[in-house]
Amino acid sequence: QGEESSDKKVLKMATSADFPPFESHNEKGDIVGFDVDLANKIADKLGYQLEIQDMKFDGLVGALQSGRVDMVMSGMSTTEKRRKNVDFSKQYHRSGEMFIYKKDADIKKLEDLKGKTV
């Protein structure tokens, strides 16, 4: 994050990089994941350079409230309590992924795959 110097304005995002596939550290120690990709797109679109601050999940809302960062992306869901302190965007991810099986293979649960692999 931010190795290249540029004249671009900086968009500061806070995250807690302990929640793959949304945010985690790769082998090199970089923060990667779905939220990072999306945040980079947003920053690009606005003409800003993204800067990521990694912190404890419990500190994210406070970092935003005190103005240390511009936004939080951390796989965070909305709760009544959080909504009292910060504003939430529209939902950008909803999970509905599933395993799929061959038709007529009669697989009702994962264990049924045993003995039926190709």
Ligand code: ARG
């Ligand atoms: N969606 C859950 C929440 O809002 C868990 C998020 C955890 N995120 C993280 N980066 N550890 O509480």
